[in-house]
Amino acid sequence: MHNTASLPAARLAGGPLAHVIDADDIAIRLIVQSHRQSGLSTVYTDLLDFEGHEFYIRPEPSLTGTTYARPWTPTTWASRSASGTPTARCR
Numbered sequence: 001m002h003n004t005a006s007l008p009a010a011r012l013a014g015g016p017l018a019h020v021i022d023a024d025d026i027a028i029r030l031i032v033q034s035h036r037q038s039g040l041s042t043v044y045t046d047l048l049d050f051e052g053h054e055f056y057i058r059p060e061p062s063l064t065g066t067t068y069a070r071p072w073t074p075t076t077w078a079s080r081s082a083s084g085t086p087t088a089r090c091r
Helices: 004-014 023-036 040-048 074-083 085-090
Strands: none
Touching (some): 023 040
8 A cells, every 4th residue: 555544444354364464564664674775775775676677569360369368378378478578579
């Protein structure tokens, strides 16, 4: 939650299975810890930024007319990720 005042309402709405996090509290804790421990801000930056984790959209004609679930079957996913071709084409 970005708005700390709405935290109780979010927890009530989420129920017992939801984990609502106060973004302001987490940010403050990260900043304080970064000042206390030299080099920790670099670790947090590497963990929390999106550099190098972009999505690149490309056409995949072989999937035309199939269901949305088909490309995500374990066999298809394993063969595509093991071949290394998606990564090579994206860059």
